[in-house]
Amino acid sequence: MSRVLALKYRPKRFSDLIGQESVSQTLSLGLKTEKLSHAYLFSGLRGSGKTSTARIFAKALVCENTPVAEPCGVCAGCMSAEEGRHLDIIEMDAASNRGIDDIRQLIESTKYKPSVAKHKIYIIDEVHMLSTPAFNALLKTLEEPPSYVKFILATTDPIKLPPTILSRTIHFRFKKIGQSDVVEHLKHILGKEGIAFEEEALEFIARNGSGSLRDTLTLLDQAIVFSKGFVSSVSVVELLGAVNPDKIKELFSFVLDKDRERALLLVKEFEEYEAENVINEIIEFLKASIGKKNKNIPLFVLERFFRIAVNAKELLFMGADGGFVITLTLLKMIEALEIEDIDSLIAKYESEVDFTQVPSRDIVRDKVLMEQDKEPVKSVNTKSQWDKLVEALYERSHEVGSVFENNITFVSFDNSVLTWSSSAEGEKYELLKKYYSQIKHIVQDIYGISTTIAVQKDTNKSEDANIPVVSAKEESTNNAAMAVHRSDSDDNSEENEYMQSGPGLFGDKEDMNDGEPNSLEAEAEELSLLRHPLVEKTKEVFGVGDSNISIFQKV
Numbered sequence: 001m002s003r004v005l006a007l008k009y010r011p012k013r014f015s016d017l018i019g020q021e022s023v024s025q026t027l028s029l030g031l032k033t034e035k036l037s038h039a040y041l042f043s044g045l046r047g048s049g050k051t052s053t054a055r056i057f058a059k060a061l062v063c064e065n066t067p068v069a070e071p072c073g074v075c076a077g078c079m080s081a082e083e084g085r086h087l088d089i090i091e092m093d094a095a096s097n098r099g100i101d102d103i104r105q106l107i108e109s110t111k112y113k114p115s116v117a118k119h120k121i122y123i124i125d126e127v128h129m130l131s132t133p134a135f136n137a138l139l140k141t142l143e144e145p146p147s148y149v150k151f152i153l154a155t156t157d158p159i160k161l162p163p164t165i166l167s168r169t170i171h172f173r174f175k176k177i178g179q180s181d182v183v184e185h186l187k188h189i190l191g192k193e194g195i196a197f198e199e200e201a202l203e204f205i206a207r208n209g210s211g212s213l214r215d216t217l218t219l220l221d222q223a224i225v226f227s228k229g230f231v232s233s234v235s236v237v238e239l240l241g242a243v244n245p246d247k248i249k250e251l252f253s254f255v256l257d258k259d260r261e262r263a264l265l266l267v268k269e270f271e272e273y274e275a276e277n278v279i280n281e282i283i284e285f286l287k288a289s290i291g292k293k294n295k296n297i298p299l300f301v302l303e304r305f306f307r308i309a310v311n312a313k314e315l316l317f318m319g320a321d322g323g324f325v326i327t328l329t330l331l332k333m334i335e336a337l338e339i340e341d342i343d344s345l346i347a348k349y350e351s352e353v354d355f356t357q358v359p360s361r362d363i364v365r366d367k368v369l370m371e372q373d374k375e376p377v378k379s380v381n382t383k384s385q386w387d388k389l390v391e392a393l394y395e396r397s398h399e400v401g402s403v404f405e406n407n408i409t410f411v412s413f414d415n416s417v418l419t420w421s422s423s424a425e426g427e428k429y430e431l432l433k434k435y436y437s438q439i440k441h442i443v444q445d446i447y448g449i450s451t452t453i454a455v456q457k458d459t460n461k462s463e464d465a466n467i468p469v470v471s472a473k474e475e476s477t478n479n480a481a482m483a484v485h486r487s488d489s490d491d492n493s494e495e496n497e498y499m500q501s502g503p504g505l506f507g508d509k510e511d512m513n514d515g516e517p518n519s520l521e522a523e524a525e526e527l528s529l530l531r532h533p534l535v536e537k538t539k540e541v542f543g544v545g546d547s548n549i550s551i552f553q554k555v
């Protein structure tokens with residue numbers, strides 16, 4: 001191999017250009033139809049083929065067979081252009097000739113007609129490097145050059161160009177050459193050179209060339225020399241001092257097995273590499289996994305892994321210790337898999353749940369009441385609790401305590417229902433009604449937050465003996481515990497009116513709005529939600545009970 005590959009395989013025709021089909025087709029068509037602009041701007045990444053394209057375009061313009069879609073490559077014009085000695089093709093590197101004098105000299109030379117060809121072509125590379133006076137000097141000529149002059153400006157940084165330059169040129173944007181295009185090109189070259197290779201090795205080289213064909217070919221040159229005629233992935237990895245992709249594969253097998261120990265052991269082996277390279281290789285592995293539809297890693301896990309890897313790069317950018325970042329990255333990935341378990345569990349349960357079997361509120365309410373019947377809450381120390389209640393009411397207000405003690409009698413406390421009978425009438429009734437909300441709070445402090453109050457009219461003191469004695473155990477929906485809270489009762493008997501005078505015996509509308517569960521309907525709705533099959537499964541999965549679940553209303 002006498003010449004370096006980049007030179008030997010420099011594209012000579014538009015059809016040789018890699019990955020820039022749309023640009024080359026447009027230029028080729030313009031040449032063929034002689035619809036040409038006087039100034040072109042080629043922008044794109046390093047090594048994306050801007051200069052090569054400019055040279056092919058210039059060659060086609062000086063080709064003796066013009067107009068041609070492709071330079072013929074055999075005429076004297078093409079030959080001298082290829083050898084870089086055509087008098088009418090002038091190349092200038094603006095990076096090293098950026099001053100006003102350089103541009104003045106160039107403008108001066110445009111005044112002389114082409115020596116041999118129809119056109120005189122100026123290729124200005126890295127044009128964004130020109131100084132502002134140089135740009136200004138160039139502008140006028142760019143706008144109205146002599147008819148035979150063509151400008152081809154090339155830049156990696158078109159944003160740095162003044163808008164006046166952009167508006168006076170036809171702009172071609174060169175895209176980054178796709179990796180698969182690069183690999184194909186490398187294969188083509190190695191085939192022509194008769195050199196054996198492993199495809200993985202070429203992918204590795206292409207990746208490290210970062211989309212620049214020139215850099216990639218330079219790497220390939222080195223790889224051929226280094227690997228002594230067989231371009232294998234092992235030799236390429238060694239040459240580039242890169243992380244062996246096999247190690248990354250191994251690492252991910254540990255991660256996917258959630259084998260923290262072995263994964264962290266492998267991290268030690270990565271210490272000799274730049275942490276950023278390791279993370280880059282991890283990202284490459286993840287990318288490849290998407291392409292291969294790796295069944296081991298579901299897409300949403302891959303997405304999480306990507307986020308973690310990108311986050312790792314940010315940490316490195318901020319100067320975090322490399323070994324620490326890699327360790328953290330792996331542990332986070334393993335943790336991300338734990339989350340996957342929960343996701344898949346939910347998905348599994350969702351598929352198992354029969355949504356047609358979601359019970360209605362009424363059924364749930366009845367069922368819950370029945371369950372409560374089976375296991376009645378023990379009425380522990382009801383007497384001393386009652387004493388406490390009376391005492392607490394006295395503390396709050398002597399008057400309330402006194403009226404309460406003299407008019408209210410404890411009946412029972414069962415299933416979180418505190419039943420009392422009341423003989424309060426007139427002012428006393430009004431007083432208790434006024435303080436109902438506070439009384440209820442104190443009741444719930446002492447008897448438990450879920451306690452509801454049921455009230456019986458004191459039959460001893462009342463003339464009406466027909467009011468039923470109420471027990472929460474009674475299945476009837478007319479039992480006092482419910483009647484007290486029912487707002488939709490259609491029974492208009494006196495007794496019920498009496499019961500309905502408030503949320504308890506004494507309540508009024510304002511008391512109702514203090515944020516407590518204020519109707520049986522709402523409670524039933526909550527219960528219905530808590531008994532929803534999906535919620536039941538969630539409770540099972542997380543090992544929690546109803547008391548751990550809060551229900552919020554979406555406003």
Ligand SMILES: [Zn+2]
Nearest residue numbers: 063072075078
């Ligand atoms: Zn020719």
